[in-house]
Amino acid sequence: MAIEGLKITRHGGPSKGEYRAHVPGSRSFGRLTWFEQNGARVADHTIVPPEIGGRGVAGALVQALIADARDQGFGIVPQCSYVEAQFRRHPDWADLRA
Secondary structure (H helix, E strand, O other), X not given: OOOOOOEEEEEEOOOEEXXXXXXXXXXXXXXXXXXXXXXXXXXXXXEOOHHHOOOOHHHHHHHHHHHHHHHHOOEEEEOOHHHHHHHHHOHHHHHHEO
């Protein structure tokens, strides 16, 4: 389920960063953190607080990472179990696995 008005922002620099999902009407936000290793982004944590959980926030964060990988040409190491599960669900992302 997509959240209307969900906004994804990007924070950090070339060696580490995070994606944040801002849910309208909530002060809480979801996060997907990453660090750079050998030219790839290692997705190490996806965190969604319970008060905004169950609405597709984590999925939207992973979709933003995938879109950036396609656009910017980097590979992804899915260290986080949620990101790994999404890679298994989307065999069309196999070319992005570093």
